[in-house]
Amino acid sequence: EAQVTQNPRYLITVTGKKLTVTCSQNMNHEYMSWYRQDPGLGLRQIYYSMNVEVTDKGDVPEGYKVSRKEKRNFPLILESPSPNQTSLYFCASSLFGALYTTDTQYFGPGTRLTVL
Amino acid sequence: AQTVTQSQPEMSVQEAETVTLSCTYDTSESDYYLFWYKQPPSRQMILVIRQEAYKQQNATENRFSVNFQKAAKSFSLKISDSQLGDAAMYFCAYNGGATNKLIFGTGTLLAVQP
Numbered sequence: 589e590a591q592v593t594q595n596p597r598y599l600i601t602v603t604g605k606k607l608t609v610t611c612s613q614n615m616n617h618e619y620m621s622w623y624r625q626d627p628g629l630g631l632r633q634i635y636y637s638m639n640v641e642v643t644d645k646g647d648v649p650e651g652y653k654v655s656r657k658e659k660r661n662f663p664l665i666l667e668s669p670s671p672n673q674t675s676l677y678f679c680a681s682s683l684f685g686a687l688y689t690t691d692t693q694y695f696g697p698g699t700r701l702t703v704l
Numbered sequence: 705a706q707t708v709t710q711s712q713p714e715m716s717v718q719e720a721e722t723v724t725l726s727c728t729y730d731t732s733e734s735d736y737y738l739f740w741y742k743q744p745p746s747r748q749m750i751l752v753i754r755q756e757a758y759k760q761q762n763a764t765e766n767r768f769s770v771n772f773q774k775a776a777k778s779f780s781l782k783i784s785d786s787q788l789g790d791a792a793m794y795f796c797a798y799n800g801g802a803t804n805k806l807i808f809g810t811g812t813l814l815a816v817q818p
Contacts, residue, residue, distance in 0.1 A: 619804055630708075630795060630808035631749075638804075646805060678749060682804060690737045690799045693806055695749035 590615045592696035594679050600702045601669055609664045609699050611679030618685030620662035621693065624648065625676040634677075637662055638685035669703040676700050706731045708798050710809035717786045718817050724771075725781045725812045727796030736800025738772065738779045743811070744792040752794070755779065783814075791816040 592613045601607055613620065621636040623646075633646030637656040651673055653665040662681075666673060677699045682691040707730045717723035729738070740752040755763045755772050762770050767787075771780045783790055796809040 621805070623806070628810055630810045631797075631806070632808070633805050636803060636805065644803070676747060680749075680806075685804070690735075690804055692737075692739070692751060692754055693799075693804070694751070695741075698747045698749070700747075 590694075592679055592681050592694055594677075594696040594699050596699060597697060598700045600704065602704050603670055604668050607666050607669060607701075609666075609677060609679075609701070611662045611664065611696060612660050613662075613679075613681040613694075614660065615681065615683070615694070616659065617681035617683050617694075618659070619682045619691065619693075620656065621646070621680045622652070622654065622662070622664050623678045623680065625678065625698075631678065634664070642685075666701075669701075671703050674701060674703045706733070706798055706800065706807050708796055708807050708809040710796055710812050712812045713810070714813045714815070716815045716817060717783070719786055719788060721786055722782060722784045723786055723814065725783075725794050725796075725814065727779045727781070727809055729777050729779065729796075729798045729807075731777070731798065731800055733800040736798060738770075739797040739799065739806070740768070740770070740781045741795045741797060741808075742790075742792045743795065744789075749795075753781070757800070786816050788816050788818060790814060 622634040623631040635654040637643045679696040680693040682693045742750045
């Protein structure tokens with residue numbers, strides 16, 4: 589089944605404890621992206637990747653890191669989480685990754701993160 | 705910068721009736737895509753329908769259709785024969801820049817009354 593998977597689905601952690609949220613897609617998509625969803629704000633892009641080893645900042649990158657060593661995986665890293673990073677996180681992917689190439693994005697199931 | 709506005713935080717519809725959710729956007733681009741995503745209580749983001757700006761014909765997917773008015777920068781979603789399973793948050797989204805970034809509205813929470 590073609591899908592985007594995220595792990596964990598739920599995570600409660602404490603301020604300053606490094607964590608990684610994994611994202612994997614099995615559709616051979618070039619483009620992958622992370623969004624966070626907060627009440628009243630919709631979804632906002634954190635980071636994106638147009639292909640392996642190519643990543644760039646979205647609208648709200650502060651406090652996050654990403655890497656794209658393999659085409660299928662795009663982990664989101666919080667080196668020192670803070671309470672303002674409590675949010676619902678979505679990974680998404682789409683087939684094409686070239687500049688000015690718009691394509692439908694398919695979303696993972698979401699990760700609910702709480703930072704105490 | 706592009707923006708997406710959903711002016712209806714909540715809507716309600718009776719089962720089997722029709723409801724229209726509104727969305728407006730602002731852009732200086734001429735080529736772009738617009739989407740409606742559904743987010744049920746499971747929180748999964750599900751693509752409902754998409755519209756390419758260069759296409760004059762409005763997109764339809766079964767009971768879901770859009771009214772795309774490019775000059776007015778309006779992109780409304782019509783749900784016909786509403787079902788209980790349609791109850792969800794609906795997000796309008798724009799994609800038209802260089803980086804394939806989706807820009808979302810703040811969502812409309814749709815309730816379906818039996």
